[in-house]
Amino acid sequence: MFAAFLQYLFAGLTSGAIYALAGLGFAIIFNASHVINFAQGEFIMIGGMATTALVAAGTPLPLAIVLAILITMAVGMALEKFAVEPARGADVTAIIIITIGASIFLRGAAQVVWDKEFHSLPAFSGETPLDVAGATLTPQSLWVVGVSVAMIVLLWWFFNRTLFGKAMLATSYNRLAAQLAGVAVKKVLLASFALSAMLGAVGGIVMTPITFTNYEVGIMLGLKGFSAAVLGGLGNGMGAIVGGLIVGIAEALAAGYLSSAYKDAIAFVIILLVLFFMPNGLFGKRGSERV
Amino acid sequence: MLLEISALTCHYGRIQALDGIEVAIAEGELVALVGANGAGKTTLLRCLSGVQPASAGTIRFDGRDITRLAPEERVALGIAQVPEGRQVWGPLTVEDNLRLGAYRRRGADVAADHARMVAMFPILETKWTQPAGTLSGGQQQMLAIARALMAHPRLLLLDEPSMGLAPLLVAEIFRTVEALKAGGTTVFLVEQNATAALAIADRGYVLETGRVVITDDGRALLADERVKEAYLGL
Numbered sequence: 024m025f026a027a028f029l030q031y032l033f034a035g036l037t038s039g040a041i042y043a044l045a046g047l048g049f050a051i052i053f054n055a056s057h058v059i060n061f062a063q064g065e066f067i068m069i070g071g072m073a074t075t076a077l078v079a080a081g082t083p084l085p086l087a088i089v090l091a092i093l094i095t096m097a098v099g100m101a102l103e104k105f106a107v108e109p110a111r112g113a114d115v116t117a118i119i120i121i122t123i124g125a126s127i128f129l130r131g132a133a134q135v136v137w138d139k140e141f142h143s144l145p146a147f148s149g150e151t152p153l154d155v156a157g158a159t160l161t162p163q164s165l166w167v168v169g170v171s172v173a174m175i176v177l178l179w180w181f182f183n184r185t186l187f188g189k190a191m192l193a194t195s196y197n198r199l200a201a202q203l204a205g206v207a208v209k210k211v212l213l214a215s216f217a218l219s220a221m222l223g224a225v226g227g228i229v230m231t232p233i234t235f236t237n238y239e240v241g242i243m244l245g246l247k248g249f250s251a252a253v254l255g256g257l258g259n260g261m262g263a264i265v266g267g268l269i270v271g272i273a274e275a276l277a278a279g280y281l282s283s284a285y286k287d288a289i290a291f292v293i294i295l296l297v298l299f300f301m302p303n304g305l306f307g308k309r310g311s312e313r314v
Numbered sequence: 315m316l317l318e319i320s321a322l323t324c325h326y327g328r329i330q331a332l333d334g335i336e337v338a339i340a341e342g343e344l345v346a347l348v349g350a351n352g353a354g355k356t357t358l359l360r361c362l363s364g365v366q367p368a369s370a371g372t373i374r375f376d377g378r379d380i381t382r383l384a385p386e387e388r389v390a391l392g393i394a395q396v397p398e399g400r401q402v403w404g405p406l407t408v409e410d411n412l413r414l415g416a417y418r419r420r421g422a423d424v425a426a427d428h429a430r431m432v433a434m435f436p437i438l439e440t441k442w443t444q445p446a447g448t449l450s451g452g453q454q455q456m457l458a459i460a461r462a463l464m465a466h467p468r469l470l471l472l473d474e475p476s477m478g479l480a481p482l483l484v485a486e487i488f489r490t491v492e493a494l495k496a497g498g499t500t501v502f503l504v505e506q507n508a509t510a511a512l513a514i515a516d517r518g519y520v521l522e523t524g525r526v527v528i529t530d531d532g533r534a535l536l537a538d539e540r541v542k543e544a545y546l547g548l
Contacts, residue, residue: 186417193403193414200401202365205389205418205465 026157031279032272033155037164037233038247039271040171041067044226045248046255046263047178048219053258054195055215058118062102062126064245065133066223069095071236072133074228075142084144092224098129099220103213126241133238146232167229174225175264178218182260191215195258243287247271250290254297256307265305269293315374316341316500317362317469322371324354324361324524331357333524335371339469339502344495346532348508348545349521355504356398358521359471362502363395364388375469390418392468396475398504400458404447408438411446411457415464424464431460434490452483459490463499470494472503476510488514508545512536520545 045063052060073094077087106125110118147166152159182188194201194211202208227236227244234240251270255262270290278286297304317339324332332354339345347355360366362373364385373381380388394415402411412431416422432439435456441449446457455475462470472491476484484507492514495501505511512518515532520541528541535541 186413189406189410189414190417193406193410196403196405197401199365199397200403201414202385203363203389203395203397203401204414204461205386206414207384207386 027279029156029158031275033158033160033164034279035272035275036268037167037230037271038275039268040168041226041230041244041267042247042251042270043264043267044171044174044222045244046251046267047175047260048222049249049252050255050258050260050263051222052215052219053252055191055212056107056118057115058107058122059249059257060102060216060219061119061122061245061249062129062241063219063223063248064241064243065126065129066095066099066220066241067227067230067244067248068133068236068238068241069098069129070224070227071144071231071240072137072142072227072238073224075144075231075236076137078144079142084147088228091228092221095220095224095227096217099216099223100213103216107216108209108212126245130238130241137238139238141235141237142231143235144228144231147229161233163229163232167233170225170229174222178222178260181218187214247290250294253294254304256304259304259306262304262306315339316343316376317502318372318374319358319362320372320374322358322361322373323369324357324366325369326357330369331524332361335524335526337519337526339500341468341500342495342498343516344491344501344503344514346508346511346515346518347502347504347521348506348511348518348535348541350545351506352523353521354524355521356473357524359395359397359473359502359504362388362471363393386418389465392466393471394462394465394467394469395471396455396458396462396473398473398477400451400454402446402449402454402457402461405445407443408441408446408449408457409443411461412438412464415461416466418465422466427464427466431463434463434493435460452479452486455479455483455487456490459487463494467499469500469502472501474504474506476505476507484510508541509536512541 045067048063049059052058070091073091074087077090078084102125106121107118110121146163148162152161182192190206191211191214194206194208198208247270251266252263254269255266270293273293274286274289277289315338319335319337322332322335335358349355357366361368364383368381372379375391375393412428413424416424416427437453438457438460449457475487488510491501491503503511512532512535518532518535519526520528
Protein backbone atom coordinates (compact mmCIF):
# COMPACT_ATOMS: atom_id res chain seq x y z
CA MET A 24 0.00 0.00 0.00
CA PHE A 25 2.56 2.48 1.19
CA ALA A 26 5.12 1.26 -1.34
CA ALA A 27 2.64 1.98 -4.13
CA PHE A 28 1.93 5.43 -2.77
CA LEU A 29 5.66 6.13 -2.56
CA GLN A 30 6.05 4.91 -6.12
CA TYR A 31 3.42 7.37 -7.36
CA LEU A 32 4.96 10.13 -5.30
CA PHE A 33 8.37 9.59 -6.89
CA ALA A 34 6.82 9.68 -10.35
CA GLY A 35 4.91 12.83 -9.42
CA LEU A 36 7.95 14.60 -8.04
CA THR A 37 9.93 13.79 -11.15
CA SER A 38 7.40 15.17 -13.59
CA GLY A 39 6.53 17.93 -11.13
CA ALA A 40 10.13 19.14 -11.21
CA ILE A 41 9.94 19.50 -15.00
CA TYR A 42 6.62 21.36 -14.73
CA ALA A 43 8.17 23.62 -12.09
CA LEU A 44 11.02 24.55 -14.43
CA ALA A 45 8.55 25.23 -17.23
CA GLY A 46 6.36 27.22 -14.82
CA LEU A 47 9.38 29.31 -13.81
CA GLY A 48 10.02 29.94 -17.49
CA PHE A 49 6.48 31.28 -17.87
CA ALA A 50 6.90 33.41 -14.73
CA ILE A 51 10.19 34.99 -15.81
CA ILE A 52 8.90 36.07 -19.21
CA PHE A 53 5.56 37.15 -17.75
CA ASN A 54 7.33 39.33 -15.19
CA ALA A 55 9.56 40.97 -17.74
CA SER A 56 6.89 41.62 -20.36
CA HIS A 57 3.41 40.54 -19.18
CA VAL A 58 3.46 38.14 -22.09
CA ILE A 59 2.50 34.50 -21.60
CA ASN A 60 4.94 32.67 -23.82
CA PHE A 61 3.14 29.64 -25.20
CA ALA A 62 6.32 28.53 -26.93
CA GLN A 63 7.76 27.60 -23.51
CA GLY A 64 6.97 23.91 -24.15
CA GLU A 65 8.91 24.04 -27.40
CA PHE A 66 12.02 25.05 -25.46
CA ILE A 67 11.65 21.77 -23.57
CA MET A 68 11.27 19.90 -26.85
CA ILE A 69 14.23 21.61 -28.54
CA GLY A 70 16.49 20.94 -25.56
CA GLY A 71 15.72 17.22 -25.66
CA MET A 72 15.66 16.84 -29.45
CA ALA A 73 18.89 18.76 -29.99
CA THR A 74 20.68 16.65 -27.41
CA THR A 75 19.50 13.35 -28.87
CA ALA A 76 20.45 14.49 -32.38
CA LEU A 77 23.90 15.62 -31.26
CA VAL A 78 24.50 12.39 -29.35
CA ALA A 79 23.34 10.36 -32.36
CA ALA A 80 25.87 12.32 -34.44
CA GLY A 81 28.63 11.18 -32.12
CA THR A 82 28.97 14.17 -29.78
CA PRO A 83 29.86 13.18 -26.20
CA LEU A 84 26.83 13.55 -23.91
CA PRO A 85 28.14 16.41 -21.70
CA LEU A 86 29.13 18.49 -24.73
CA ALA A 87 25.83 17.68 -26.45
CA ILE A 88 23.95 18.91 -23.39
CA VAL A 89 25.84 22.21 -23.28
CA LEU A 90 25.38 22.76 -27.01
CA ALA A 91 21.67 21.89 -26.84
CA ILE A 92 21.14 24.39 -24.02
CA LEU A 93 22.95 27.08 -26.03
CA ILE A 94 20.94 26.26 -29.16
CA THR A 95 17.68 26.52 -27.21
CA MET A 96 18.76 29.82 -25.68
CA ALA A 97 19.58 31.13 -29.16
CA VAL A 98 16.10 30.06 -30.33
CA GLY A 99 14.56 31.82 -27.34
CA MET A 100 16.44 35.02 -28.03
CA ALA A 101 15.59 34.85 -31.73
CA LEU A 102 11.93 34.43 -30.79
CA GLU A 103 12.13 37.60 -28.69
CA LYS A 104 14.15 39.55 -31.25
CA PHE A 105 12.23 38.66 -34.40
CA ALA A 106 8.71 37.85 -33.21
CA VAL A 107 8.03 39.61 -29.92
CA GLU A 108 10.12 42.77 -30.09
CA PRO A 109 8.86 43.94 -33.51
CA ALA A 110 5.34 43.77 -32.04
CA ARG A 111 6.29 45.98 -29.11
CA GLY A 112 3.51 48.41 -28.42
CA ALA A 113 0.94 45.91 -29.67
CA ASP A 114 -1.69 44.56 -27.32
CA VAL A 115 -0.41 41.86 -24.93
CA THR A 116 -3.05 39.48 -26.29
CA ALA A 117 -1.65 39.96 -29.78
CA ILE A 118 1.84 39.10 -28.56
CA ILE A 119 0.53 36.00 -26.79
CA ILE A 120 -1.03 34.88 -30.07
CA ILE A 121 2.34 35.50 -31.74
CA THR A 122 3.94 33.08 -29.27
CA ILE A 123 1.29 30.46 -30.11
CA GLY A 124 2.19 30.93 -33.77
CA ALA A 125 5.85 30.65 -32.92
CA SER A 126 5.24 27.39 -31.07
CA ILE A 127 3.53 25.91 -34.14
CA PHE A 128 6.40 27.13 -36.30
CA LEU A 129 9.00 25.60 -33.98
CA ARG A 130 7.19 22.24 -33.97
CA GLY A 131 7.14 22.32 -37.76
CA ALA A 132 10.79 23.27 -37.93
CA ALA A 133 11.68 20.42 -35.56
CA GLN A 134 9.98 17.92 -37.90
CA VAL A 135 12.00 19.25 -40.81
CA VAL A 136 15.35 19.61 -39.03
CA TRP A 137 15.02 16.34 -37.13
CA ASP A 138 12.13 13.93 -37.66
CA LYS A 139 8.82 12.69 -36.27
CA GLU A 140 10.27 9.75 -34.36
CA PHE A 141 10.62 9.31 -30.62
CA HIS A 142 14.18 9.62 -29.34
CA SER A 143 15.85 8.77 -26.09
CA LEU A 144 19.11 9.29 -24.29
CA PRO A 145 21.01 6.85 -22.09
CA ALA A 146 20.41 7.48 -18.39
CA PHE A 147 23.14 9.74 -17.02
CA SER A 148 24.34 7.33 -14.35
CA GLY A 149 23.07 3.89 -15.16
CA GLU A 150 19.68 2.18 -14.98
CA THR A 151 20.06 0.24 -11.74
CA PRO A 152 17.04 1.25 -9.69
CA LEU A 153 17.32 2.02 -6.00
CA ASP A 154 14.98 0.42 -3.53
CA VAL A 155 13.35 2.89 -1.15
CA ALA A 156 10.91 1.35 1.34
CA GLY A 157 9.66 -1.06 -1.27
CA ALA A 158 9.33 1.49 -4.06
CA THR A 159 11.82 1.71 -6.88
CA LEU A 160 13.57 4.94 -7.68
CA THR A 161 15.59 5.28 -10.86
CA PRO A 162 18.85 7.22 -10.73
CA GLN A 163 17.58 9.43 -13.55
CA SER A 164 14.69 10.59 -11.34
CA LEU A 165 17.28 11.77 -8.85
CA TRP A 166 19.02 13.60 -11.69
CA VAL A 167 15.78 15.31 -12.66
CA VAL A 168 15.00 16.45 -9.14
CA GLY A 169 18.61 17.34 -8.32
CA VAL A 170 19.16 19.35 -11.48
CA SER A 171 15.85 21.15 -10.96
CA VAL A 172 16.83 22.09 -7.43
CA ALA A 173 20.21 23.29 -8.72
CA MET A 174 18.48 25.45 -11.36
CA ILE A 175 16.19 26.95 -8.73
CA VAL A 176 19.15 27.80 -6.48
CA LEU A 177 20.96 29.31 -9.46
CA LEU A 178 17.92 31.43 -10.29
CA TRP A 179 17.58 32.56 -6.69
CA TRP A 180 21.21 33.61 -6.68
CA PHE A 181 20.84 35.41 -10.00
CA PHE A 182 17.79 37.43 -8.97
CA ASN A 183 18.93 38.20 -5.43
CA ARG A 184 22.68 38.51 -5.65
CA THR A 185 23.54 39.97 -9.06
CA LEU A 186 22.93 43.53 -10.16
CA PHE A 187 21.49 42.50 -13.52
CA GLY A 188 19.15 40.05 -11.80
CA LYS A 189 17.94 42.80 -9.50
CA ALA A 190 17.52 45.09 -12.49
CA MET A 191 15.30 42.41 -14.07
CA LEU A 192 13.23 42.24 -10.89
CA ALA A 193 13.05 46.02 -10.74
CA THR A 194 11.82 46.09 -14.34
CA SER A 195 9.01 43.70 -13.45
CA TYR A 196 7.99 45.76 -10.41
CA ASN A 197 8.11 49.13 -12.14
CA ARG A 198 9.20 49.37 -15.73
CA LEU A 199 9.23 53.19 -15.90
CA ALA A 200 11.41 53.50 -12.81
CA ALA A 201 13.80 50.91 -14.25
CA GLN A 202 14.10 52.86 -17.49
CA LEU A 203 14.72 56.07 -15.58
CA ALA A 204 17.47 54.35 -13.58
CA GLY A 205 19.19 53.42 -16.83
CA VAL A 206 18.13 49.77 -17.15
CA ALA A 207 17.94 48.83 -20.83
CA VAL A 208 14.50 47.24 -20.89
CA LYS A 209 15.17 45.59 -24.28
CA LYS A 210 18.09 43.68 -22.78
CA VAL A 211 15.94 42.60 -19.85
CA LEU A 212 13.35 41.22 -22.26
CA LEU A 213 16.00 39.39 -24.26
CA ALA A 214 17.54 37.97 -21.09
CA SER A 215 14.16 36.78 -19.85
CA PHE A 216 13.65 34.73 -23.02
CA ALA A 217 17.20 33.36 -22.83
CA LEU A 218 16.71 32.39 -19.20
CA SER A 219 13.32 30.75 -19.82
CA ALA A 220 14.72 28.87 -22.80
CA MET A 221 17.57 27.62 -20.65
CA LEU A 222 15.16 26.35 -17.98
CA GLY A 223 13.04 24.62 -20.60
CA ALA A 224 16.03 23.04 -22.30
CA VAL A 225 17.50 21.72 -19.05
CA GLY A 226 14.15 20.18 -18.11
CA GLY A 227 13.77 18.67 -21.57
CA ILE A 228 17.23 17.12 -21.47
CA VAL A 229 17.10 15.52 -18.02
CA MET A 230 13.63 14.05 -18.62
CA THR A 231 14.46 12.53 -22.02
CA PRO A 232 16.02 9.29 -20.65
CA ILE A 233 12.78 8.67 -18.71
CA THR A 234 9.98 9.91 -20.95
CA PHE A 235 11.60 10.07 -24.42
CA THR A 236 11.14 13.11 -26.60
CA ASN A 237 9.75 13.97 -30.00
CA TYR A 238 8.71 17.09 -31.86
CA GLU A 239 5.32 17.23 -30.14
CA VAL A 240 6.19 16.77 -26.46
CA GLY A 241 6.26 20.53 -25.96
CA ILE A 242 2.49 20.91 -26.35
CA MET A 243 1.50 18.98 -23.26
CA LEU A 244 4.56 19.94 -21.19
CA GLY A 245 4.02 23.61 -22.01
CA LEU A 246 0.39 23.44 -20.93
CA LYS A 247 1.31 21.63 -17.71
CA GLY A 248 3.96 24.26 -17.00
CA PHE A 249 1.38 26.95 -17.68
CA SER A 250 -1.02 25.23 -15.26
CA ALA A 251 1.75 25.18 -12.67
CA ALA A 252 2.42 28.89 -13.14
CA VAL A 253 -1.28 29.81 -12.92
CA LEU A 254 -1.85 27.53 -9.94
CA GLY A 255 0.99 29.19 -8.04
CA GLY A 256 -0.02 32.70 -9.09
CA LEU A 257 1.27 33.92 -12.43
CA GLY A 258 4.58 35.72 -12.06
CA ASN A 259 5.39 34.25 -8.67
CA GLY A 260 8.53 32.11 -8.77
CA MET A 261 7.86 30.20 -5.56
CA GLY A 262 4.29 29.69 -6.75
CA ALA A 263 5.45 28.17 -10.02
CA ILE A 264 7.63 25.65 -8.17
CA VAL A 265 4.90 24.64 -5.72
CA GLY A 266 2.34 24.64 -8.55
CA GLY A 267 4.55 22.37 -10.63
CA LEU A 268 4.96 19.87 -7.83
CA ILE A 269 1.23 19.88 -7.06
CA VAL A 270 0.32 19.27 -10.70
CA GLY A 271 2.95 16.54 -11.04
CA ILE A 272 1.98 14.71 -7.85
CA ALA A 273 -1.76 15.07 -8.47
CA GLU A 274 -1.54 13.55 -11.91
CA ALA A 275 0.72 10.72 -10.72
CA LEU A 276 -1.72 9.88 -7.94
CA ALA A 277 -4.65 10.10 -10.33
CA ALA A 278 -2.89 7.82 -12.78
CA GLY A 279 -2.10 5.37 -10.02
CA TYR A 280 -5.38 5.26 -8.11
CA LEU A 281 -7.96 6.17 -10.78
CA SER A 282 -6.81 5.50 -14.29
CA SER A 283 -3.89 6.67 -16.33
CA ALA A 284 -6.43 7.73 -18.95
CA TYR A 285 -7.28 10.70 -16.74
CA LYS A 286 -3.65 11.62 -16.08
CA ASP A 287 -3.49 14.58 -18.45
CA ALA A 288 -6.95 15.82 -17.50
CA ILE A 289 -5.88 16.39 -13.90
CA ALA A 290 -3.74 19.44 -14.63
CA PHE A 291 -6.60 21.09 -16.44
CA VAL A 292 -9.17 20.23 -13.79
CA ILE A 293 -6.85 21.84 -11.25
CA ILE A 294 -6.42 24.95 -13.37
CA LEU A 295 -10.20 25.28 -13.80
CA LEU A 296 -10.79 24.94 -10.06
CA VAL A 297 -8.11 27.51 -9.35
CA LEU A 298 -9.53 29.97 -11.82
CA PHE A 299 -12.98 29.51 -10.28
CA PHE A 300 -12.08 29.82 -6.62
CA MET A 301 -8.70 31.55 -6.45
CA PRO A 302 -8.26 33.57 -9.63
CA ASN A 303 -4.92 34.92 -8.38
CA GLY A 304 -3.50 31.50 -7.66
CA LEU A 305 -2.09 30.18 -4.40
CA PHE A 306 0.60 32.82 -3.97
CA GLY A 307 -0.62 35.50 -6.36
CA LYS A 308 -1.19 39.01 -5.18
CA ARG A 309 -4.66 40.48 -5.25
CA GLY A 310 -5.87 42.04 -8.47
CA SER A 311 -5.94 45.52 -7.02
CA GLU A 312 -2.85 47.35 -5.90
CA ARG A 313 -2.24 50.22 -3.55
CA VAL A 314 -1.07 53.33 -5.37
CA MET B 315 23.68 75.82 -22.02
CA LEU B 316 23.46 72.39 -20.41
CA LEU B 317 20.01 71.66 -21.81
CA GLU B 318 18.54 73.21 -24.92
CA ILE B 319 15.09 72.25 -26.13
CA SER B 320 13.97 73.71 -29.41
CA ALA B 321 10.67 73.40 -31.26
CA LEU B 322 9.91 70.20 -29.36
CA THR B 323 6.61 68.58 -30.29
CA CYS B 324 5.15 65.42 -28.85
CA HIS B 325 2.01 63.37 -29.51
CA TYR B 326 0.13 60.67 -27.67
CA GLY B 327 -1.40 58.90 -30.62
CA ARG B 328 -3.15 61.70 -32.50
CA ILE B 329 -3.39 64.01 -29.52
CA GLN B 330 -0.75 66.70 -29.41
CA ALA B 331 0.70 67.06 -25.92
CA LEU B 332 3.59 69.45 -26.57
CA ASP B 333 3.76 72.14 -29.22
CA GLY B 334 6.98 73.94 -30.12
CA ILE B 335 8.59 73.92 -26.69
CA GLU B 336 11.63 76.19 -26.28
CA VAL B 337 13.49 75.77 -22.99
CA ALA B 338 17.13 76.41 -22.10
CA ILE B 339 18.79 75.59 -18.79
CA ALA B 340 22.34 76.61 -17.87
CA GLU B 341 24.66 74.55 -15.70
CA GLY B 342 23.95 75.08 -12.02
CA GLU B 343 20.52 76.66 -12.53
CA LEU B 344 17.34 75.72 -10.70
CA VAL B 345 14.51 76.12 -13.18
CA ALA B 346 10.84 75.62 -12.38
CA LEU B 347 8.15 74.48 -14.78
CA VAL B 348 4.66 75.33 -13.62
CA GLY B 349 1.23 74.98 -15.13
CA ALA B 350 -2.18 73.46 -14.66
CA ASN B 351 -2.99 69.76 -14.71
CA GLY B 352 -2.71 68.40 -18.22
CA ALA B 353 -0.59 71.28 -19.49
CA GLY B 354 2.12 68.81 -20.55
CA LYS B 355 4.63 69.16 -17.71
CA THR B 356 5.08 65.45 -17.12
CA THR B 357 5.11 64.79 -20.86
CA LEU B 358 7.99 67.23 -21.27
CA LEU B 359 10.01 65.42 -18.59
CA ARG B 360 9.17 62.06 -20.20
CA CYS B 361 10.51 63.39 -23.51
CA LEU B 362 13.68 64.59 -21.80
CA SER B 363 14.27 61.16 -20.28
CA GLY B 364 13.43 59.45 -23.56
CA VAL B 365 10.57 57.30 -22.29
CA GLN B 366 8.20 59.24 -24.57
CA PRO B 367 9.35 59.79 -28.16
CA ALA B 368 9.44 63.33 -29.54
CA SER B 369 7.48 63.89 -32.76
CA ALA B 370 9.63 66.82 -33.91
CA GLY B 371 12.18 69.30 -32.64
CA THR B 372 15.47 68.69 -30.88
CA ILE B 373 16.80 68.19 -27.38
CA ARG B 374 20.48 69.02 -26.88
CA PHE B 375 22.33 68.06 -23.73
CA ASP B 376 25.76 69.53 -23.19
CA GLY B 377 25.86 70.40 -26.89
CA ARG B 378 24.97 66.88 -28.04
CA ASP B 379 21.74 66.03 -29.85
CA ILE B 380 20.01 63.41 -27.68
CA THR B 381 16.54 63.59 -29.25
CA ARG B 382 16.66 59.96 -30.45
CA LEU B 383 18.81 58.49 -27.68
CA ALA B 384 17.50 55.53 -25.65
CA PRO B 385 16.52 56.29 -22.02
CA GLU B 386 19.40 54.29 -20.53
CA GLU B 387 21.96 56.21 -22.60
CA ARG B 388 20.57 59.51 -21.36
CA VAL B 389 20.99 58.31 -17.79
CA ALA B 390 24.60 57.46 -18.60
CA LEU B 391 25.11 60.99 -19.94
CA GLY B 392 23.85 62.41 -16.67
CA ILE B 393 20.10 62.99 -16.89
CA ALA B 394 18.23 61.47 -13.96
CA GLN B 395 14.53 61.80 -13.23
CA VAL B 396 12.50 61.48 -10.07
CA PRO B 397 9.17 60.49 -11.59
CA GLU B 398 5.76 61.64 -10.49
CA GLY B 399 4.33 59.44 -7.74
CA ARG B 400 7.80 58.32 -6.59
CA GLN B 401 7.73 54.92 -8.34
CA VAL B 402 10.06 53.17 -5.94
CA TRP B 403 10.38 49.39 -6.34
CA GLY B 404 8.12 48.38 -3.48
CA PRO B 405 9.25 44.77 -2.92
CA LEU B 406 12.97 45.65 -3.13
CA THR B 407 14.83 46.91 -0.07
CA VAL B 408 15.84 50.53 0.40
CA GLU B 409 19.44 49.44 -0.18
CA ASP B 410 18.60 47.73 -3.48
CA ASN B 411 16.57 50.73 -4.64
CA LEU B 412 19.62 52.93 -4.09
CA ARG B 413 22.04 50.40 -5.57
CA LEU B 414 20.00 50.23 -8.77
CA GLY B 415 20.01 54.01 -8.94
CA ALA B 416 23.72 53.71 -9.73
CA TYR B 417 23.04 50.99 -12.32
CA ARG B 418 24.76 52.81 -15.19
CA ARG B 419 27.88 53.63 -13.20
CA ARG B 420 29.95 50.47 -13.64
CA GLY B 421 32.60 50.00 -10.97
CA ALA B 422 31.25 52.96 -9.04
CA ASP B 423 32.10 53.52 -5.41
CA VAL B 424 28.57 52.70 -4.34
CA ALA B 425 29.37 52.46 -0.62
CA ALA B 426 30.53 56.07 -0.51
CA ASP B 427 27.37 57.17 -2.30
CA HIS B 428 25.20 55.18 0.09
CA ALA B 429 26.88 57.01 2.97
CA ARG B 430 26.24 60.35 1.26
CA MET B 431 22.54 59.54 0.78
CA VAL B 432 22.17 58.43 4.38
CA ALA B 433 23.78 61.69 5.51
CA MET B 434 21.29 63.60 3.40
CA PHE B 435 18.26 61.49 4.41
CA PRO B 436 19.02 59.88 7.80
CA ILE B 437 15.62 58.18 7.85
CA LEU B 438 16.77 55.85 5.05
CA GLU B 439 19.38 54.24 7.28
CA THR B 440 16.79 53.09 9.80
CA LYS B 441 14.82 51.48 6.96
CA TRP B 442 17.87 50.15 5.13
CA THR B 443 16.82 46.48 4.78
CA GLN B 444 13.07 47.04 4.63
CA PRO B 445 11.06 46.77 1.42
CA ALA B 446 10.61 50.26 -0.02
CA GLY B 447 6.86 49.67 -0.19
CA THR B 448 6.63 49.77 3.61
CA LEU B 449 7.93 53.35 3.75
CA SER B 450 5.59 56.33 4.19
CA GLY B 451 4.91 58.65 1.28
CA GLY B 452 7.45 61.21 2.41
CA GLN B 453 10.10 58.57 3.02
CA GLN B 454 9.44 57.09 -0.41
CA GLN B 455 9.88 60.54 -1.95
CA MET B 456 13.23 60.92 -0.24
CA LEU B 457 14.22 57.46 -1.41
CA ALA B 458 13.18 58.34 -4.96
CA ILE B 459 15.30 61.50 -4.87
CA ALA B 460 18.25 59.62 -3.35
CA ARG B 461 17.90 56.90 -5.99
CA ALA B 462 18.13 59.49 -8.77
CA LEU B 463 21.14 61.13 -7.10
CA MET B 464 22.91 57.76 -7.06
CA ALA B 465 23.29 58.21 -10.83
CA HIS B 466 25.41 61.34 -10.18
CA PRO B 467 23.20 63.39 -12.47
CA ARG B 468 24.36 66.60 -14.08
CA LEU B 469 20.71 67.42 -14.65
CA LEU B 470 18.07 66.32 -12.16
CA LEU B 471 14.47 66.25 -13.34
CA LEU B 472 11.98 66.40 -10.49
CA ASP B 473 8.33 65.68 -11.25
CA GLU B 474 5.93 66.92 -8.56
CA PRO B 475 8.12 66.01 -5.58
CA SER B 476 5.71 67.61 -3.12
CA MET B 477 2.59 65.86 -4.38
CA GLY B 478 0.52 64.22 -1.68
CA LEU B 479 2.85 65.11 1.18
CA ALA B 480 2.10 66.81 4.49
CA PRO B 481 3.11 70.51 4.66
CA LEU B 482 6.05 69.81 6.96
CA LEU B 483 7.44 67.25 4.53
CA VAL B 484 6.80 69.58 1.58
CA ALA B 485 9.01 72.16 3.24
CA GLU B 486 11.69 69.53 3.80
CA ILE B 487 11.60 68.43 0.18
CA PHE B 488 11.97 72.03 -1.01
CA ARG B 489 14.89 72.56 1.38
CA THR B 490 16.49 69.47 -0.12
CA VAL B 491 16.03 70.84 -3.63
CA GLU B 492 17.67 74.10 -2.61
CA ALA B 493 20.55 72.19 -1.02
CA LEU B 494 21.05 70.22 -4.23
CA LYS B 495 21.25 73.41 -6.23
CA ALA B 496 23.69 74.87 -3.69
CA GLY B 497 25.75 71.70 -4.20
CA GLY B 498 26.01 72.46 -7.90
CA THR B 499 23.36 70.13 -9.36
CA THR B 500 21.29 71.58 -12.18
CA VAL B 501 17.62 71.06 -11.38
CA PHE B 502 14.52 71.19 -13.58
CA LEU B 503 11.59 71.19 -11.18
CA VAL B 504 8.02 70.49 -12.23
CA GLU B 505 5.46 71.56 -9.66
CA GLN B 506 1.80 72.26 -9.19
CA ASN B 507 2.79 74.03 -6.00
CA ALA B 508 3.83 77.00 -8.14
CA THR B 509 4.36 79.49 -5.30
CA ALA B 510 6.89 77.32 -3.50
CA ALA B 511 8.62 76.28 -6.71
CA LEU B 512 8.98 79.79 -8.12
CA ALA B 513 10.17 81.11 -4.76
CA ILE B 514 13.31 78.96 -4.89
CA ALA B 515 13.81 78.93 -8.69
CA ASP B 516 16.29 81.07 -10.63
CA ARG B 517 13.93 81.08 -13.57
CA GLY B 518 10.56 79.66 -14.41
CA TYR B 519 8.50 78.57 -17.39
CA VAL B 520 4.72 78.58 -17.46
CA LEU B 521 3.21 75.82 -19.58
CA GLU B 522 -0.33 75.99 -20.94
CA THR B 523 -1.89 73.31 -23.18
CA GLY B 524 1.50 72.16 -24.43
CA ARG B 525 3.00 75.61 -25.05
CA VAL B 526 5.37 77.80 -23.07
CA VAL B 527 3.32 80.96 -22.53
CA ILE B 528 5.49 82.97 -20.13
CA THR B 529 9.10 82.72 -19.05
CA ASP B 530 10.97 84.96 -16.63
CA ASP B 531 12.94 85.05 -13.38
CA GLY B 532 11.34 83.07 -10.57
CA ARG B 533 10.61 86.18 -8.49
CA ALA B 534 9.28 88.09 -11.49
CA LEU B 535 6.87 85.25 -12.29
CA LEU B 536 5.66 85.23 -8.71
CA ALA B 537 4.78 88.90 -9.12
CA ASP B 538 3.31 88.52 -12.61
CA GLU B 539 -0.43 89.28 -12.62
CA ARG B 540 -1.27 86.63 -15.21
CA VAL B 541 0.61 83.93 -13.31
CA LYS B 542 -0.88 85.01 -9.99
CA GLU B 543 -4.36 84.82 -11.37
CA ALA B 544 -4.01 81.55 -13.22
CA TYR B 545 -1.74 79.44 -11.01
CA LEU B 546 -1.11 80.96 -7.64
CA GLY B 547 -4.74 81.43 -6.69
CA LEU B 548 -4.13 84.98 -5.58
